[in-house]
Structure formats: C-alpha cells, structure tokens
Amino acid sequence: MSPASLVVPQRAPMRRLNSVDATTENVRIGGPTVVVPPKHLMAPSDAHEVAAAFEIARHELESFRSATSSPSSPPLETLITDKFAFAFDIDGVLIRGGKVIPEAIEAMKQLNGENRYGIKIPYIFVTNGGGKTEQERCIQLSQQLRMEVSPGQFICGHTPMREMAETFKTVLVVGGEGEKCREVAEGYGFKDVVTPGDIIKDNQDTTPFRKLTSEEHKNSRLRNFAEVEIEAIFVFADSRDWASDQQIILDLLMSKNGRLGTRSETFEDGPPVFFSHNDVVWSASHDLTRIGMGALRVSLEAMFKAVTGKDLKTTAFGKPQMGTFQFATRLLQQWRNDTHGINSPPDTVYFVGDTPESDIRGTNEFDNEAENNWYSILVRTGVFQEGTVPRFVPRATVDTVLQAVEHGIEREYRNALKKRAISANTTPAIEE
Ligand code: G3P
Ligand code: MG
Numbered sequence: 001m002s003p004a005s006l007v008v009p010q011r012a013p014m015r016r017l018n019s020v021d022a023t024t025e026n027v028r029i030g031g032p033t034v035v036v037p038p039k040h041l042m043a044p045s046d047a048h049e050v051a052a053a054f055e056i057a058r059h060e061l062e063s064f065r066s067a068t069s070s071p072s073s074p075p076l077e078t079l080i081t082d083k084f085a086f087a088f089d090i091d092g093v094l095i096r097g098g099k100v101i102p103e104a105i106e107a108m109k110q111l112n113g114e115n116r117y118g119i120k121i122p123y124i125f126v127t128n129g130g131g132k133t134e135q136e137r138c139i140q141l142s143q144q145l146r147m148e149v150s151p152g153q154f155i156c157g158h159t160p161m162r163e164m165a166e167t168f169k170t171v172l173v174v175g176g177e178g179e180k181c182r183e184v185a186e187g188y189g190f191k192d193v194v195t196p197g198d199i200i201k202d203n204q205d206t207t208p209f210r211k212l213t214s215e216e217h218k219n220s221r222l223r224n225f226a227e228v229e230i231e232a233i234f235v236f237a238d239s240r241d242w243a244s245d246q247q248i249i250l251d252l253l254m255s256k257n258g259r260l261g262t263r264s265e266t267f268e269d270g271p272p273v274f275f276s277h278n279d280v281v282w283s284a285s286h287d288l289t290r291i292g293m294g295a296l297r298v299s300l301e302a303m304f305k306a307v308t309g310k311d312l313k314t315t316a317f318g319k320p321q322m323g324t325f326q327f328a329t330r331l332l333q334q335w336r337n338d339t340h341g342i343n344s345p346p347d348t349v350y351f352v353g354d355t356p357e358s359d360i361r362g363t364n365e366f367d368n369e370a371e372n373n374w375y376s377i378l379v380r381t382g383v384f385q386e387g388t389v390p391r392f393v394p395r396a397t398v399d400t401v402l403q404a405v406e407h408g409i410e411r412e413y414r415n416a417l418k419k420r421a422i423s424a425n426t427t428p429a430i431e432e
Contacts, residue, residue, distance in 0.1 A: 012059075014052045016041065019142040027135035027151060028187065032059055034150045035142040044148070046112035049080060050122050051150040057334035058152030079113060080120040082340040084348040084412050085332055086111060086405065089319075090127040090141070092354030092382020093401050097285020100144045101381050103402035108145055110405050117413065121405075122335060122346070126328055128157040128277035128293075128318040128358060131176030131237025133184050155328055157276035157318030158184065158236050164274070165189035168232040172196070172252065172271075174245050175293070176237035179219050184236055196241075196248045199225055199260065206251070206260075207244035230258035233273045238293055246300055249273065253304060253312065267308040273300070277318025279358055283382035319353075320362030322369070329370065348373040350408040352401055354382025356390035364392060375411075377404040 012031035019035045027033050032055045034048065088094055094104040113120045125141065132140070134154040142149040165185075170192040173185045185193045197220035200206050212220060230252055239245040253270035256262040264270065280294035297314055304312035318324055332345040351374055353359020363376035378384055378394035379401055398404050 014055065016044075016148075019139055022139050024133050024136045024139070024183075027139065028133065032056055032150075032152070034148050035138050036148050037142060037146050039146075040148060046114075046120070047108070047148040049078065050112070050120065051148045051153060053080075053335055053339050054122070054124060054331065055150035055152035057331055057338055058150075060338070061330055061334050078120075078339060079118065080122055080339065081346075081412075082336050082342055083346060084121065084350065084408065085346040086121060086123040086408060087126050087328055087349055087351045088123060088401070089351075089353035089355070089359050089382075090125055091129055092283030093352055093379055094125075094141075095144060096283055096381065099285075101401065103381075103400040104145060107400075107402040107405040108147055110402070110409070112147070115409055117409070121409070122332070124153045124155065124328060124331060126155045126319065126324060126351070128279050128282075129237075130156050130158045130276045131180055131184070132156075133187055134159065152331075155324060155331070157324075158188075158234075160317050160323055160327065161185075161234055161236070161274065161276065162188035164232070164234075165191070170194060170228060170231050170258075172199075172230050172233045172248070174233065174235045174249065175239050177240065178215070181236040185234065194228070194230060195220065196245055198223065199248055200244070203260075207247055210241055210244040225260040228259070230260075230271055232258075232271045235273070235275045235293060235296065237276070239296055242296060242299070246296070246303060249300060250303060250307065254308060267304075267310050273312075273314045275314060275316040275318075277358070278316035278320075279318075279355060281355075281383060283354055289383050319355075319358040320365065322362070322366055325362055325366035325370070325374070329372075345372050348375055348408075348412070350375050350377055350404070352377045352379060352404040354379050354384055356384055356392045356394070360390060360394045361392040364394075375408070377407060379404055 015030060015033045016036045017027060017033055018041055019037050022035050027035065034051045034055060094101060111121045111123050134151040134156060137154055138149050138151040165188050171190055172194045173181045174196060175181055182193045182195050197212060197216050200212055201217060201220040201222055202225050233249055233252060251260060252258055254263055254267055256264045256269050258271040275293055275297050278294040278297060279292040281289035282292040284290045301312045301314065329345050336346060337343045351359060351363040360376045360378055363374045367374035376394040378397045380386055380399050384390055396407055398407055
C-alpha cells in the first residue's frame with residue numbers, strides 16, 4: 001500500500017463566528033462555519049451538532065462528494081434521531097415582518113432536545129425569500145432565534161440559480177435592496193452581472209419616471225449597452241420599483257438577442273426569464289397578505305401579451321417546484337449518511353409552512369414521488385387565514401410552529417409504540 005493511501009482525508013475545522021459582528025464575507029470565506037449568539041460563544045450549545053453537521057453535508061454536496069461515498073467517521077454516540085426531520089418555511093412560520101414569531105424560540109428548543117423524550121431532531125430552513133446570500137440569512141436568523149445556525153441549513157428560492165452561472169455569461173439581475181442581488185449573483189459565480197441601475201445610468205430615458213438616487217448612481221456601473229448582449233434575466237428578489245423594472249425586462253424580452261435598443265420582428269428572440277419563486281402573496285408585517293414576486297410574474301406575462309400579442313413563457317424556482325424538495329432530500333440524505341452511516345434520507349420529513357400554494361402543495365406533491373414520507377403541516381401565523389379553505393390540503397393544521405413541532409414529535413412517538421406492539425405480537429412465543 002502506498003503511503004498516500006494511508007492518509008485519512010481531514011475536514012476543515014468548523015469555525016464559530018459571533019452573530020453580532022459576523023459579516024457575509026467572513027462567513028462565506030474560510031470553510032465550514034456556524035454563526036453563534038454571543039452567550040453561546042464560550043462553548044457549543046444544544047443546537048451546535050445539528051448546525052455543524054448540515055454545514056459539512058452542504059459543503060460535501062457542493063464539492064460533489066455525494067452521499068454514495070462512505071460515511072466520514074459518524075459520532076459514536078448521538079442523541080440526534082435519524083428517523084425524522086423538520087423543514088421550516090421562514091416568513092409566516094418563524095418570522096413575520098422582520099420579527100420573530102414568539103413560539104418559534106420554544107419550538108427550536110424542543111428540536112434541540114428540550115422535549116419530554118430528550119431526543120434531538122434535525123432541521124433545515126427552506127424559504128422562497130431572497131435578495132440576501134445564504135450567509136446573510138444565516139446571521140440574521142441566528143440573531144432572531146438566538147441560537148446557533150449554519151448557512152448549510154438554508155435553501156433559498158434562488159439557491160438553484162447558482163447552477164446556471166456556467167450557462168449564461170451576461171445576465172440582468174432584478175430585485176432586492178441596492179446592490180445586494182448583484183452580490184448574491186456574483187457569489188453564485190455569474191461572471192457579468194447587470195442591474196437595472198446600470199441600464200438607467202447608461203440611458204436615463206429608459207425609465208421616464210425613475211431617476212437614480214446619488215447612491216444608486218454611484219454604485220451603478222457605466223457601460224455601453226448598445227454593445228452588450230444580455231443572455232438571461234433573473235428576478236432574485238421582490239422588485240423595489242415595478243414600473244421601471246418591468247419596462248427594462250419588457251425591452252429585453254422584445255429585443256433581438258438581449259441587445260437593448262433593438263426590436264425583434266417576431267418577439268421571439270429575447271432572453272429567458274427566471275424567477276426565484278412564484279408566491280403571488282406572502283406574509284409581511286401588515287395584517288393582510290402583501291403581493292410578492294409571483295404577482296410580478298403574472299403582471300409581466302399579461303403585459304407581454306398585451307404589447308406583443310404573444311404568450312410569454314417564464315420559469316420559477318423555489319417551492320412548490322420539485323427541484324427544491326429534491327435538493328432538500330439530497331441535503332438530508334448527505335447529513336444522515338455523515339452522521340448515522342445510513343445512505344437514505346430520514347423516513348419522514350415534517351414540512352411546516354404557512355402558504356398552501358407553495359409549502360403545502362410542494363410537500364404533498366413531493367410526497368407522492370419521494371421514497372420517504374413528506375408530511376405537510378400548515379400554521380395559522382401567516383398567509384393561511386382561518387375560515388378559508390386552502391386549495392392544497394395539509395396533513396395537519398395547527399396554530400403555531402410550536403404546535404407543529406409537538407405534533408410531529410408526538411406522531412413519531414405513537415408510531416414507534418405501534419411498531420413495537422406489532423412486532424411484539426408477531427414474535428413467536430418462546431417455548432419453555
Ligand atoms: O418573498 C418571500 C416570500 O414570498 C416567502 O418566504 O419563507 O415564506 O418561503 P417564505
Ligand atoms: Mg411562508
């Protein structure tokens with residue numbers, strides 16, 4: 001045996017960064033990281049093992065080290081169950097209008113072992129929300145929930161867009177605050193990212209009613225768009241100015257090969273449009289739901305039809321698309337293989353959401369095609385309002401995320417008891 005084959009591959013050490021002063025940049029660069037509230041900095045908290053293990057699983061998935069590879073030293077003893085897991089939607093379930101929903105804190109404590117069975121339960125976050133990197137969301141959620149969280153636990157609506165960075169070179173990125181979405185897109189590996197601000201800076205007549213602020217003018221990049229071909233349009237986050245963003249998207253859709261200032265004769269030569277999700281409404285701080293990215297999509301399709309007479313085909317990622325649930329499955333499978341040496345996802349995943357059209361629909365449809373069980377739980381703290389009939393019917397409806405967690409844990413306990421009783425009845429009696 002050559003000496004090289006005796007070398008055991010070493011994992012990069014897990015870094016623990018203070019949630020108060022962590023920045024997106026230092027979370028992103030430097031290997032696997034957990035973001036930690038100051039009070040847990042001295043020693044790992046109950047949430048550490050889950051957060052760290054998902055961070056490693058995610059790094060392995062992204063470096064194409066699939067779950068088919070052999071488990072890397074599973075811990076000898078762990079209180080974390082491999083049988084079931086939770087996946088949480090964020091807006092309307094854990095957070096509303098930037099504020100934590102109070103029951104979410106207790107729900108997380110239960111998952112981290114403070115339940116009557118003393119077990120710990122793995123969990124991930126699957127949100128359609130966007131406009132921030134997974135790292136930034138992680139810092140924010142760690143502060144809001146006051147617990148250890150890793151970027152590896154996050155799946156955002158725009159997460160799958162990173163896979164398109166190889167396919168499209170020059171892209172228009174729409175939505176979000178300031179330069180944030182450009183940063184997200186560049187972080188995903190897109191080589192040449194254009195924003196609506198860049199286009200207005202080049203020709204301010206593009207949008208008659210929008211003038212760039214001095215900040216926007218400073219950040220926007222000057223170039224000659226008569227010479228640029230925009231190959232694809234990505235709506236990463238909610239538009240902050242529908243009128244001007246739609247004008248620019250429409251100009252590109254009607255152009256010849258994404259060159260601004262040109263018009264296609266057939267209106268069939270424009271670049272493709274991708275949305276990071278399709279939520280028509282979402283749950284923000286207002287008592288009633290607010291319109292979201294799905295509404296922009298509907299509006300754009302209608303406008304294209306009105307102006308050109310043609311149908312526009314657009315693509316949306318996020319929930320309820322199966323790709324989002326498939327990615328979550330790969331992550332859970334990688335985690336289970338790493339931590340328990342079992343190369344399949346947990347038997348049941350409890351998905352807790354507030355939007356029937358994305359959370360419940362996606363979970364139910366994925367349950368039909370998945371090898372394991374996906375169990376949908378609808379909460380009453382967000383989009384869904386009591387007294388209405390959801391178009392997509394959840395397996396359970398509860399008031400809050402805390403009740404959702406208790407529901408899942410109790411269901412698992414009852415199922416385990418049932419199984420034990422069945423196997424006791426079928427075990428042949430031992431004759432003396
Ligand atoms: O824009 C955000 C929103 O549409 C939904 O986020 O966390 O409820 O999937 P979430
Ligand atoms: Mg939601």
